Amino acid sequence: MVGLANPGSMGFDFAHINLHKTFSTPHGGGGPGGGVLCVREELAPYLPAPVLEQAGDRYQWSYDRPRSIGRVHSYYGNFGMIVRALCYVKSLGAEGLAEVSREAIVNANYLKARLKDAFTPSHEGYCMHEFVLSAARQKARGVRALDLAKRILDFGMHAPTTYFPLIVDEALMIEPTETETKASLDAFADALLTIDRETKEDPERVKRAPTQTPVKRLDEARAARKLTLTWQDLEAEVGGA
Amino acid sequence: MPELTLRELSVKEHRGPRLAPLDVPAEGAERLLPRERLRGEAPALPEIPEPAVVRHFVNLSVLNHHIDKAIYPLGSCTMKYNPKLNDEMAQMPGLQAIHPLQPEDLSQGALAVIWELHEWLKVIMGMPAITTQPAAGAQCELTAILMTRAYHAERGNPREEVIVPDSAHGTNPSTVHQVGYRVVTVPSGPDGCVDIGALKREVSGKTAALTACSTWTARI
Numbered sequence: 001m002v003g004l005a006n007p008g009s010m011g012f013d014f015a016h017i018n019l020h021k022t023f024s025t026p027h028g029g030g031g032p033g034g035g036v037l038c039v040r041e042e043l044a045p046y047l048p049a050p051v052l053e054q055a056g057d058r059y060q061w062s063y064d065r066p067r068s069i070g071r072v073h074s075y076y077g078n079f080g081m082i083v084r085a086l087c088y089v090k091s092l093g094a095e096g097l098a099e100v101s102r103e104a105i106v107n108a109n110y111l112k113a114r115l116k117d118a119f120t121p122s123h124e125g126y127c128m129h130e131f132v133l134s135a136a137r138q139k140a141r142g143v144r145a146l147d148l149a150k151r152i153l154d155f156g157m158h159a160p161t162t163y164f165p166l167i168v169d170e171a172l173m174i175e176p177t178e179t180e181t182k183a184s185l186d187a188f189a190d191a192l193l194t195i196d197r198e199t200k201e202d203p204e205r206v207k208r209a210p211t212q213t214p215v216k217r218l219d220e221a222r223a224a225r226k227l228t229l230t231w232q233d234l235e236a237e238v239g240g241a
Numbered sequence: 242m243p244e245l246t247l248r249e250l251s252v253k254e255h256r257g258p259r260l261a262p263l264d265v266p267a268e269g270a271e272r273l274l275p276r277e278r279l280r281g282e283a284p285a286l287p288e289i290p291e292p293a294v295v296r297h298f299v300n301l302s303v304l305n306h307h308i309d310k311a312i313y314p315l316g317s318c319t320m321k322y323n324p325k326l327n328d329e330m331a332q333m334p335g336l337q338a339i340h341p342l343q344p345e346d347l348s349q350g351a352l353a354v355i356w357e358l359h360e361w362l363k364v365i366m367g368m369p370a371i372t373t374q375p376a377a378g379a380q381c382e383l384t385a386i387l388m389t390r391a392y393h394a395e396r397g398n399p400r401e402e403v404i405v406p407d408s409a410h411g412t413n414p415s416t417v418h419q420v421g422y423r424v425v426t427v428p429s430g431p432d433g434c435v436d437i438g439a440l441k442r443e444v445s446g447k448t449a450a451l452t453a454c455s456t457w458t459a460r461i
Contacts, residue, residue: 008367012453014388015366016381019373021319024327026308033377036362037384044370046388051372052355059352060345067395069387072380075341076355077373083336084327086358089365091326097365104321111314123433130316132433158306161316165408167429173316180312188312214243214304 001128003098013040024088025081034081048072103178104129107185111176114189118196122168130175132168133160143199143206145170150217151198151209155191244300251287258291317410382416382452389450390420400449406435413452422449 002022007015019034021027039047049068050061061076089097105128112121112131119133135145149159149172161173176185198206210216228234271279289297303310313320330336339351359371375381386403393399403417404425414424425443430436435453444451 002365006367014385016378018378024323026323035375035377035381037372037375037381038366038368039370041369043388043392046391047370047372048374048384054356059349059356069391072384073374073376080331082355082358082373083331086354087327087330089361157311158313158315160314167408174314175316176314177319177321179322184312
């Protein structure tokens, strides 16, 4: 919605966005995040201290904030991300940012239109920058959203978010973003439609996936329950081999 | 085929770049370090030519999926391509070498960067006040609910409940709980939006805030 609408004019008192991803710090490797919290005037006194102020031609941190909730982070946030975000908004400009939003919305609606006959959209009509499909029909053929997601990996693409939101049965949440070309969107849609065909003709192939990746299907829960974080942990696990 | 580790790729005497001969007198480690700091044998460092090292890391870089390889349509995550220019700017020596404990008079350029971004984001969000201190989204939620409590407490009643839609990100109810409020869940209607009738029934004098997912927004 950047450049098209804003939470302030909708009457929200707080609104949060991320600097990572939306405002140009790559994500996916567990790298740094950056949170932005905007508030209306009456809530400003409670913002975490210090607050940046402009005094003439000089900038300074104001620590004299008696009603502040205090610090939530050391120093002043993740500065490298602030630099990336400023470079991003300045290089696009106001109109460029609105164009980013329009393209993200058009891309999502294009993919939704290409996929809606094979997968059931959670809701009819146009979407914003992302949409949710239900794989309920595929589930009836014995193939679950998780299997579809694993099979997409064999096409060299990342899977959509699965099982979120929780209120949609066998949810696949898809957000193509504005940075994909039509050819890339088509390749993704073609892959999902191919996989849908496989659920009718060869469901076992989908349930065995992935077969083309460096590691095959992993236990979904083991990494969270059995932590192997150091080489000593690994040695203990494999018996010091 | 699995990628071997650098240790497995190592072949004795397969060195990388050759160092130029010393043009100053050699000083043995035993003359520079106390005896107890010297190791008994040479370290078992991998011995690999430079091209093999480059290939090793390039091969590793494509084992995982990333946006530089192909589409990453992970919903609710915005895994888009980020221009490399922005990384280059963040790596400028003048910005890399500053320290947060440096005096404000010597940090004016960095503070101007933060100030200018704040001005942009306030316009984008349509809101007059901002912090970029939180580390990420869940901490923004925590900050917002802590501020909610401070706001209400100052008016004599911190209230008891925060209303969260059933489609919300899991961090929403956990944040509410962490600040000590009770989570009141409202269902979604058939159109996927919050059931307004149910919402009206839940709002009361106990309500501290209403939250909306998943680009997290709230109303006191």
